[in-house]
Each structure stands twice: as structure tokens, then as C-alpha cells.
Amino acid sequence: MPDTLQVNNSSIRLMKGDITELEIDAFVFYAQHDLKLGSGFGTAISLRGGPTIQEELDAIGSIGTTDAVITDAGKLKAKHIVHAVGPRFQEVDLETKLRTTILNCLKIADSKGAAGIAFPAMGAGFYGVPLPVCAEVSLRAISDYLCQETGLKDVTVCLLDNREYKPFTDQLTTMTASSAKA
Secondary structure, three states: OOOEEEEOOEEEEEEEOOHHHOOOOEEEEEOOOOOOOOOOHHHHHHHHHOOHHHHHHHHHOOOOOOOEEEEEOOOOOOOEEEEEOOOOOOOOOHHHHHHHHHHHHHHHHHHOOOOEEEEOOOOOOOOOOOHHHHHHHHHHHHHHHHOOOOOOOEEEEEEOOHHHHHHHHHHHHHHHHHHHHO
8 A cells, every 4th residue: 555645846754653753844633723722733732832832823723624823833843733624523514614624724834935834634633534534635735735836845744653544545545546646
């Protein structure tokens, strides 16, 4: 099964790991509307990155669903964190909102000159976005974005475990087979 897909001069890569440990230009955090770094990865970001991240977020205030903002990554290995509010709990138009959220993350990272960005399984944990939906929408949105003029060269989808990894490799296999036929 493939774990990389070339799109123009860029690549989409799958990996397993802790997204907060990556040395990359930016990674995406599935944020809350109030931009408070709460539990889960929010706690990891807060503890490992230091208080300056939350201070930057407090200055921004809050954002709406599908919006994304970017902050420095504090003491983390990454340079920036893209905080994005995506759909939750079977919202109406979940797939459209997830796609818009992902595209907004790519746009804001691109506007900051990032060459590499990493995404988690967007909303597939606590917020209940089904993994197969997450995989299809995420990888198609990323691929579509990379088909245009962009400075992004490496888009990584960093997944926690085999449960998350399998739907993404299945989708990447489908996309690889489709691009081979084109």
C-alpha cells in the first residue's frame, strides 16, 4: 500500500506518530471556537510549547467553524501551529465544512511561506467525524489544493495508530490507482 502520493511538484505523505513532535514548518490543531488549548493534543501543545501559544490565541479571541488562524509554535520543533475549527458531531454539511476547513489551513500555511504542513485525522477523534469520511475528504482536498500554484511541497497526514492509518492508506491507494488511469 502506498504511503506517498505525488501531486505536481508536491507530495502527500502518511505517517504514524505524535504530530506535536514533528520538526516541520506548521502543523494543524483541531481547535475549539474559543481557541483555548484544552485536553488531548491541546494539553500537549500547551505543556510542550509553553504559555506564549495560548497568549497569542487569547489575543485573537475566537473563530468560527471552518476558520483557521496561525500562531508561533513556542518551544515545539515546528515553527507554526494552524488552529482550525472544523465540523463536529455529524453537523449538517459535514463534508463540505471539513473540506473548507482543510483548504483554509493550507491557504494560511501557504501565505506564511510554509513548505511543509502536517494534518491530524481532522475531527475523527473526539468530534466524531467518521474515519473513512475524514480520509476521503482530507486527501482529496489536499490533492486538489496541490494541483494549483503553491509553495507547499510536503503535506503530511500524521496519524496516531493503525485504526486511523488504515482508512487513509485505503483512500491513498484509491487515489493512486485513479491517477495511474488518468
